[in-house]
Amino acid sequence: MSPLQRLRVATKKFSKGNFNVRVRPNLGKRNDELTDLADAFDQMAENTGALIIQQRQLIADLSHELRTPITRMELAIGSAKQGISQLDLLPRLEKETSEIRSLIEDTLTLAWLENEKPILTGEPFDLIELLEVIVEDAKFEFPNAKITLTSPQCLQLIKCSQRSLSQALENLIRNALKYSPNNKAVVVNVTEHHKNVAISVSDQGNGVPDHLIESIFQPFFRVDQSRDKNTDGVGLGLALARRHIEANSGKLNAQNLYPGLQMQIDIPLS
Template sequence: MKYSLKSKLSFSYAVMSLLMVALISFCINVLLQSRFQDYVIKEREQKNTEIVSMIEKQYNGLNGGWNTGTIENIGVSALEQGVIVRLKDAKGKTVWDATVHNNGLCVQMLTHMSENMNSRYPGFKGGYEQKTYSLKSGGQEVGHAELGYYGPYYFTDNDIAFLNSLNSILIAVGVLSLIMALILGAFMAKRVSGPISKSIRAAGQIAKGNFQQRITESSGTREMAQLTDTINHLADSLEKQQDLRKRMAADVAHELRTPLANLQSSMEAMLDGIWEPSEERLESCHEEIIRLNRLVGDLEKLERYEAENASLTISVFDLSGISQLILNNFESEFRKKGIALHFEGKSVTVQADRDKITQVITNLVSNALKYTPEDGNVSVSVQESERGAELSVADTGKGIPPEDLPYIFERFYRADRSRNRRTGGLGLGLTITKAIVDAHGGTIEVVSEVDRGTTFTVTLPKD
């Protein structure tokens, strides 16, 4: 049988509360009884001292005798307090003895004390104890007082009643604490299990493809808040990935549809005899085939970079030198479009795949050329920082809208919704660039402002 999280938490809180209440009550009971025992023993010693002091005062130094009448009253009063008094003079002769005065009462008192202690503490090891005190008058010993009692300690009826009342109070407090703990436990269990249950339901909806599911309730517990934030972030990510997949499917279909449609119409026209299979028309069909082949080649290249990111041909070369060579190849195209091209950098040696890094630089410079208008500027710089070798490509083009920045490295993603074949490309250049940089353990960052320009920064590790 499976139980809900709330039930398990409530049960756990109840058990923990019960154990804690029982442990606290036991410790308090033991501590109080220990203290009470010490108090009873000290009280017994104090009473003995008082009795001895009163007896000592009954000696008459003038005639060397004892005031037996008062001593008898003291002895009877002590007997009522659980003390058996026996007084002897200096020669050892008994002056007064409680057992002689009323032996039956003495036996009855000791028996009652024994029953009290055994009822409270079964198997209590106690019995009759006796202490002898020296009596002095004028600096001389005039006799001895023997005080007998039930030891090592005993509880009177009032003491037993007090302890019972104390235990009743502890039990009442324990029960009340347990009830409060159960109420608090149920509240805490609900507070803990509530966000978890909502997270489970939200995760179930996300698993079914409902990526719009969100957890709106906030939690005061840090871990619960982190859990709900993680679930919501997961839903956001999956929803964005779903949108990207749909957009990628549409872009792939568009990229394939146009050349295939052109090929189909041209071939059908030539087969039907409407067009002559001239060299010009065949060349147009060939261009569409090349475009399709380039698309498939880029997809294969991207898949290879992402799947085999460790397959690199590492060599040592100067990043500034290779950058300048690439810019020299682009110089005529920049001049033709009327864009100023600048380079700044010093020699920075890196260990990387020369061909793949060449493609990274080519892709970034090509993008800058493509999206920078006439009379614009493109600046390329290479420098060494604490993070490694940094390559930056900055342009003064139209920039990338903020809502598009997080997705520019996705496959087929283009901020230009018009899909202009001349400026839009296939949407794979930056994806391939990032795959190459990732394969080298580096990073690529982009900063852009609409109508102000874009800067791509590639950082390659030093080692």
């Protein structure tokens, strides 16, 4: 079979859903325009196949997560039909509706960030001022928790999206407070290194197994339900945080502190 025929066969297989098909390994050591075309096809097939599989998994996970709040809403509606006071059921219905809305909005945002891979920019803003607001809001939301912020007095970011970065930082700080014991502090530290700013968010919880340190950034991933003091949430916070930070030309990684877990953000100053 000629290289061109192999490419045609591979294209047909790919169009029928065989995302693992590749051409270049079957062309031996030859090096010409057809092998360049085969390399391009293989790269396209790998990227497109991974994206399709990723989106299918995201839809499947979303469908699974929606079942629980929808089931609870159906039970509440059934109770209302049986004559139970609607005033007792309204808070439950409001809570489930809010959960469904947040789940759908977060999933759509995540899908957009993963598919489009945008580079977000915005007007210059003071990172420290933003963090102070987020920390104060977190103290209000978690009144029994301790949180400290160590940082310079001000630090301007030039080409970042304040809204996007704010969402990422809120998710990371809330996640740290959620897993850290009430009598232990969550520490947010900001330092400037040459042309980058480093932001760390450290809790004093149980951490995660070392072999799962990257998995926690996957959508809908949960390490262990028993680790979670509060089972609210569906495992999108860290996935969204990493995508938001990458959209601001930064990086987000995690490491165990023994005890605790530290999220490390590195973002260019300009």
